[in-house]
Amino acid sequence: MxxxxxxxxxxxxxxxxxxxxxRDAGRSFLGLTxxxxxxxxxxxxxxxxxxxxxxxxxxxxxxxxQAIESAVVLRGQTEAAxxxxxxxxxxxxxxxxxxxxxxxxxxxxxLCKLDPGTRGASLAEAKSRLAEANSRLAEAxxxxxxxxxxxxxxxxxxxxANVNQNAAVKLSEDGFATDxxxxxxxxxxxxxxxxxxxxxxxxxAATSGIQSAEAGIESAMxx
Numbered sequence: 001m002x003x004x005x006x007x008x009x010x011x012x013x014x015x016x017x018x019x020x021x022x023r024d025a026g027r028s029f030l031g032l033t034x035x036x037x038x039x040x041x042x043x044x045x046x047x048x049x050x051x052x053x054x055x056x057x058x059x060x061x062x063x064x065x066q067a068i069e070s071a072v073v074l075r076g077q078t079e080a081a082x083x084x085x086x087x088x089x090x091x092x093x094x095x096x097x098x099x100x101x102x103x104x105x106x107x108x109x110x111l112c113k114l115d116p117g118t119r120g121a122s123l124a125e126a127k128s129r130l131a132e133a134n135s136r137l138a139e140a141x142x143x144x145x146x147x148x149x150x151x152x153x154x155x156x157x158x159x160x161a162n163v164n165q166n167a168a169v170k171l172s173e174d175g176f177a178t179d180x181x182x183x184x185x186x187x188x189x190x191x192x193x194x195x196x197x198x199x200x201x202x203x204x205a206a207t208s209g210i211q212s213a214e215a216g217i218e219s220a221m222x223x
Contacts, residue, residue: 006063006065009063013060016058086111088114090114090119092114092115092116092117093114093115094112094113094114094115095113095114095115096110096112096113098112099111099112126220126221127220129216129219129220130217130220130221132216132220133213133216133217133219133220134213134217136209136212136213136216137210137213137214137216137217139209139213140206140209140210140212140213141210143202143206143209144203144206144207144210146206147199147202147203147205147206148203150198150199150202150203151196151199151200151202151203153199154192154195154196154198154199155196155199157192157195157196158189158192158193158195158196160192161185161188161189161191161192161193162189162192164185164188164189165182165185165186165188165189167185168181168182168184168185169182169185
């Protein structure tokens with residue numbers, strides 16, 4: 001699409017050439033003569049005319065088409081792809097200099113430092129309560145096997161009492177045992193059953209002690 005400007009430049013160069021450098025050829029090409037010069041002064045020659053009006057030197061430059069890279073300069077502002085809001089678990093005064101805006105951070109990097117205040121003493125107290133709760137938990141856990149053993153022992157006594165009771169009843173029916181022996185066997189069964197219930201209660205208490213100790217640990221850790 002740059003042909004038209006080139007043609008226009010060539011035409012203008014030709015016109016300037018005939019108008020400035022070779023005026024006579026241009027006038028001859030257009031069919032004009034210098035009548036004014038011949039009429040006023042017939043003795044004036046072509047050399048006189050040239051001496052009166054000297055030629056003007058011009059510089060012509062050859063032009064050629066070439067591709068020009070076009071560029072558009074734009075101004076903009078960068079913006080983060082996402083934003084993350086950082087909050088501390090406790091409220092306190094920030095005592096460290098804040099990070100400048102736009103600073104690159106890594107996972108685990110310290111963003112700011114808070115004033116601990118009395119939290120150091122509270123932490124020591126919480127650790128003490130945690131140690132005590134762990135001790136109670138260990139004690140409660142040690143009671144569970146003993147309580148289970150008592151339940152097993154009481155159950156065995158109950159089984160033995162039931163066997164004795166059945167034997168006493170059988171002998172009483174056959175006339176070989178008195179009612180007193182039967183009643184004694186019944187009392188032994190009742191006592192064995194009570195022992196089983198007591199052992200089970202002890203096991204339940206030991207289990208509850210474990211749960212209570214675990215709750216104490218959670219409370220100490222939360223504190």
